[in-house]
Amino acid sequence: MNHHRILAVAHMREADRLTIASGVPGMVLMERAGAGVAQAARAMLAPTGRVVILCGPGNNGGDGFIAARRLAEDGYRVTLGLLGPRERLSGDAAAAARLYDGPVIALEDITCDEAGLVIDALFGTGLTRDLEGAVAACIARVARSGVPVLAVDIPSGIDGDSGAIRGVALPATRTVTFAARKPGHLLLPGRDLCGAISVVDIGIPDATCDGFAPALFANEPALWRDTLPRPESDTHKYKRGHALVLSGEMHRTGAARLAARGALRVGAGAVTLASPRAALAVNAAHLTAIMLAPCDTPEELGVLLEDRRFTAVALGPGYGVGEATRAMVKAAARTGRGLVLDADALTSFAGEAYTLGMVASAARACVLTPHEGEMRRLFESAEGVRDAPNRWQAALRAAEIVRSVVICKGGDTIVASPDGRAAILAETTPYLATAGSGDVLTGIVTGLIAQGMPAFEAACAAVWLHARTGIVYGPGLIAEDLSEALPGVLRGL
Ligand SMILES: NC(=O)C1=CN([C@@H]2O[C@H](COP(=O)(O)OP(=O)(O)OC[C@H]3O[C@@H](n4cnc5c(N)ncnc54)[C@H](OP(=O)(O)O)[C@@H]3O)[C@@H](O)[C@H]2O)[C@@H](O)CC1
Numbered sequence: 211m212n213h214h215r216i217l218a219v220a221h222m223r224e225a226d227r228l229t230i231a232s233g234v235p236g237m238v239l240m241e242r243a244g245a246g247v248a249q250a251a252r253a254m255l256a257p258t259g260r261v262v263i264l265c266g267p268g269n270n271g272g273d274g275f276i277a278a279r280r281l282a283e284d285g286y287r288v289t290l291g292l293l294g295p296r297e298r299l300s301g302d303a304a305a306a307a308r309l310y311d312g313p314v315i316a317l318e319d320i321t322c323d324e325a326g327l328v329i330d331a332l333f334g335t336g337l338t339r340d341l342e343g344a345v346a347a348c349i350a351r352v353a354r355s356g357v358p359v360l361a362v363d364i365p366s367g368i369d370g371d372s373g374a375i376r377g378v379a380l381p382a383t384r385t386v387t388f389a390a391r392k393p394g395h396l397l398l399p400g401r402d403l404c405g406a407i408s409v410v411d412i413g414i415p416d417a418t419c420d421g422f423a424p425a426l427f428a429n430e431p432a433l434w435r436d437t438l439p440r441p442e443s444d445t446h447k448y449k450r451g452h453a454l455v456l457s458g459e460m461h462r463t464g465a466a467r468l469a470a471r472g473a474l475r476v477g478a479g480a481v482t483l484a485s486p487r488a489a490l491a492v493n494a495a496h497l498t499a500i501m502l503a504p505c506d507t508p509e510e511l512g513v514l515l516e517d518r519r520f521t522a523v524a525l526g527p528g529y530g531v532g533e534a535t536r537a538m539v540k541a542a543a544r545t546g547r548g549l550v551l552d553a554d555a556l557t558s559f560a561g562e563a564y565t566l567g568m569v570a571s572a573a574r575a576c577v578l579t580p581h582e583g584e585m586r587r588l589f590e591s592a593e594g595v596r597d598a599p600n601r602w603q604a605a606l607r608a609a610e611i612v613r614s615v616v617i618c619k620g621g622d623t624i625v626a627s628p629d630g631r632a633a634i635l636a637e638t639t640p641y642l643a644t645a646g647s648g649d650v651l652t653g654i655v656t657g658l659i660a661q662g663m664p665a666f667e668a669a670c671a672a673v674w675l676h677a678r679t680g681i682v683y684g685p686g687l688i689a690e691d692l693s694e695a696l697p698g699v700l701r702g703l
């Protein structure tokens with residue numbers, strides 16, 4: 211199994227279909243899925259403990275019947291509640307139900323008294339509408355009982371593609387999913403309802419999923435570790451890349467300095483801050499290892515970038531919104547360097563994503579780092595972004611329009627590439643929601659791109675490193691700490 215691949219619901223269904231077509235009966239896949247659930251349940255139950263299994267009308271319920279049979283065989287006391295009449299089950303789910311010879315009661319009659327565990331096999335990836343009525347009432351009852359819940363595939367009520375709650379959802383202590391995680395396991399609010407997630411190999415070959423487009427991943431080091439820049443023994447500072455960060459005016463220079471420091475800490479050999487003349491003294495008073503150059507106009511930026519040692523430019527933090535900023539972005543892009551655009555650079559192109567895409571295509575590589583508000587402003591009139599069915603599809607469409615790698619920041623940050631790859635961050639911390647934190651992220655991406663790391667991988671690595679540093683640091687974190695704590699996280703890789 212490719213552990214960082216994730217599968218959209220349609221791709222999971224297609225992988226299932228192709229595997230069955232290649233000669234593996236669907237019942238074999240379901241048997242393996244149910245066995246994986248039973249195994250996880252054993253670890254959560256006392257010997258001969260009572261387990262309540264909630265089964266829905268589709269194949270998720272089928273997995274529940276398989277687990278019920280296996281746990282009953284092992285001597286656990288099984289109570290199985292089924293949503294709807296047994297005769298309405300069909301296909302593999304009906305076959306799984308036939309193999310279970312214990313009593314089946316109506317879901318409405320289920321109570322959790324003395325149960326050590328509830329197995330939630332109501333709905334998986336086949337959820338198509340909001341939960342209501344008897345099933346919603348049952349979910350509320352189980353949630354209130356406080357009994358640990360093991361979710362089969364995904365907590366019932368969570369949309370597998372978007373992570374959204376459809377009406378209500380049953381929070382789980384553990385989730386056992388099959389072949390690969392789905393986007394809904396990583397996206398909020400779904401992620402918070404899954405508990406610990408484990409993936410069971412049910413025999414869907416990796417190769418079956420290799421060609422799926424778009425290609426989705428969990429943003430974990432396995433995705434980008436091999437492309438992370440590592441200095442060679444005969445290196446010198448300019449071989450490690452030289453990043454240029456543009457500073458804002460006198461009263462807003464801090465953001466650019468935070469970015470510059472992030473770029474230096476992540477390994478850029480040299481970092482220069484390009485500062486308006488009026489702000490040179492302020493910047494000079496705060497800088498040591500970072501160099502300083504005056505720059506007030508697009509022409510001056512062009513002259514500065516005639517120095518071929520500059521490999522990446524960051525523009526936006528604290529820079530100001532307007533025509534002057536647009537002109538600077540165009541001047542930077544024209545020089546064909548790596549380009550990272552954030553904050554004011556993005557807002558300066560509000561409603562003009564296609565224009566920005568044209569500008570960005572001149573850069574060697576371009577990464578945009580919008581938070582939710584910037585994303586909304588930039589793509590307000592762009593087709594297929596605001597009306598996308600979920601955040602990863604919105605991110606991919608956005609990347610296509612701006613012809614850049616886009617980092618859609620949030621509690622479940624998505625990195626999307628115009629080549630059809632997208633990665634979702636699985637783990638972060640709310641402590642990162644602090645002033646200047648985004649500026650440091652901009653700096654980390656810039657530093658990695660300056661060292662020649664490919665844009666998608668650089669963006670993914672930066673997002674992960676930024677989050678990991680926040681997690682490790684924890685309470686009390688301020689933006690300045692991020693760069694200082696980064697070496698510890700880099701060492702761990
Ligand atoms: N793919 C694989 O490789 C493997 C998949 N496996 C398992 O199969 C699961 C997917 O199975 P699935 O496709 O049968 O969908 P599932 O989630 O059981 O629900 C569909 C049923 O629910 C109904 N329904 C939907 N929404 C509803 C609502 N709001 N309220 C009420 N009813 C609602 C819907 O009815 P309909 O919309 O047709 O009216 C239909 O009857 C997957 O999660 C995994 O556990 C494993 O066995 C291993 C191999």
Ligand SMILES: [K+]
Pocket residue numbers: 270330331332333334361362363364365366
């Ligand atoms: K479920």
